[in-house]
Amino acid sequence: QETLTGKYGEDSKLIYDLKDQGGELLSLRYDLTVPFARYLAMNKITNIKRYHIAKVYRRDNPAMTRGRYREFYQCDFDIAGQYDPMIPDAECLKIVHEILSELELGEFSIKVNDRRILDGMFAVCGVPDSKFRTICSSVDKLDK
Known part of the structure; x- marks a missing residue:
């Protein structure tokens, strides 16, 4: 449980805590990312591509009508290295x-919402760095 709470910050209150028969505090899997990162670090794996589909749990009061649940499947596609x-x-x-x-x-x-793509497009078009922020602000307002 303490392994998880330090990783999720504010979201740690959404982790399901349970006690086993011996009284040890355990937690249900909150997501797939932190356990995968721990696996990489513990096994000194430097390059890997993988996918993982599994149930995760959130101690939440979800609005079912908005597509939020306490138990759901998470699908990760990870590339590390x-x-x-x-x-x-x-x-x-x-x-x-x-x-x-x-x-x-x-x-x-x-x-795709990635500023690096926009920066790359501006660079290819010869837009000076000093104009990036102004132009990005204008582009951001286009669909609003």
Whole structure:
């Protein structure tokens, strides 16, 4: 339990705490990220790609009508290690596209919110660094 509470900050109050028959305090899995990070560190793994689908639990008073639950499946696709910049991000987008296409849900769009992409576009277009902030602010207001 103390392993988890330091990792989640304010969200630690959403962790389900239970006692086993011997009185030891245990916690239900809150997410898949922290246990995976711990696994990498404990086993000195430097490069790995993997997916993991499992149940997680939140001690919450969810609004069922808004799609929040106390028990739900979380799906992680993780790339950990040293890679060229943005390559893992592009690979994740490719995987998401493949999955959504296979599900045959109809047309869909994937919206990416990453300032580095916008910065890269400005750099390629020759926009001076001193103008980035002003232009980003204007772009941000376009869809509002």
